[in-house]
Amino acid sequence: MPEKQSTQVVKHGDVTQRVGVEVIRARGVDVEKLIKMLIANAAAEFASTYYYYTILRMHLAGHEDYKEICEDARLEDRAHWELIVPRIYELGGELPNDLKAFHDQAGCQAAKLPEPPTTVNILTMLLESERCAIRSWIAICDMTFGKDPRTYDLASRILNEEIEHEAWFIELLAHERDGKSIPSGHFRRGEPGHAPYSKNASFYNP
Ligand SMILES: [Fe+2]
Numbered sequence: 001m002p003e004k005q006s007t008q009v010v011k012h013g014d015v016t017q018r019v020g021v022e023v024i025r026a027r028g029v030d031v032e033k034l035i036k037m038l039i040a041n042a043a044a045e046f047a048s049t050y051y052y053y054t055i056l057r058m059h060l061a062g063h064e065d066y067k068e069i070c071e072d073a074r075l076e077d078r079a080h081w082e083l084i085v086p087r088i089y090e091l092g093g094e095l096p097n098d099l100k101a102f103h104d105q106a107g108c109q110a111a112k113l114p115e116p117p118t119t120v121n122i123l124t125m126l127l128e129s130e131r132c133a134i135r136s137w138i139a140i141c142d143m144t145f146g147k148d149p150r151t152y153d154l155a156s157r158i159l160n161e162e163i164e165h166e167a168w169f170i171e172l173l174a175h176e177r178d179g180k181s182i183p184s185g186h187f188r189r190g191e192p193g194h195a196p197y198s199k200n201a202s203f204y205n206p
Pocket residue numbers: 045076077080133158162
């Protein structure tokens with residue numbers, strides 16, 4: 001029985017090991033690999049919210065409607081960062097002490113403005129960034145499904161929003177570049193960066 005083995009691994013009163021980790025290891029999760037992947041995803045969310053989407057959004061000057069959508073996507077990446085970082089520590093991992101090393105581990109492309117920074121180029125970058133996020137978070141879902149319900153829950157909540165973000169930028173890019181209507185079907189967020197799936201609003205952020 002996996003439960004018995006993991007209880008035996010962690011001795012009474014031992015603070016150097018975690019039952020919360022051993023139970024998922026016993027179910028087949030490669031915990032060290034999972035921590036690495038979560039750090040890569042956290043780095044991508046960090047770069048995205050605090051830098052990438054910030055400068056890309058600023059350069060959408062004059063397109064107040066695009067900026068508003070971009071702001072929701074940007075702030076929701078901040079919610080993703082805050083949702084996932086505690087999980088890295090619970091698993092026994094930690095953020096790299098060196099910020100540059102952390103940035104270099106990001107699971108998505110380095111963050112910079114496109115050249116030239118036209119609206120179409122910026123929307124294309126935003127769209128591809130959301131696609132990278134979808135690929136990265138579904139990889140976490142695949143790895144944890146049926147084995148690590150907590151990480152799976154957090155990753156799938158983030159994935160919900162990344163899929164919405166892709167649809168938003170498909171809509172905006174199709175309109176701006178091709179003059180085509182491909183509705184994302186989304187309703188306006190209640191407030192900027194509402195993050196309906198990834199913020200623990202009801203019990204964490206009163
Ligand atoms: Fe994100």
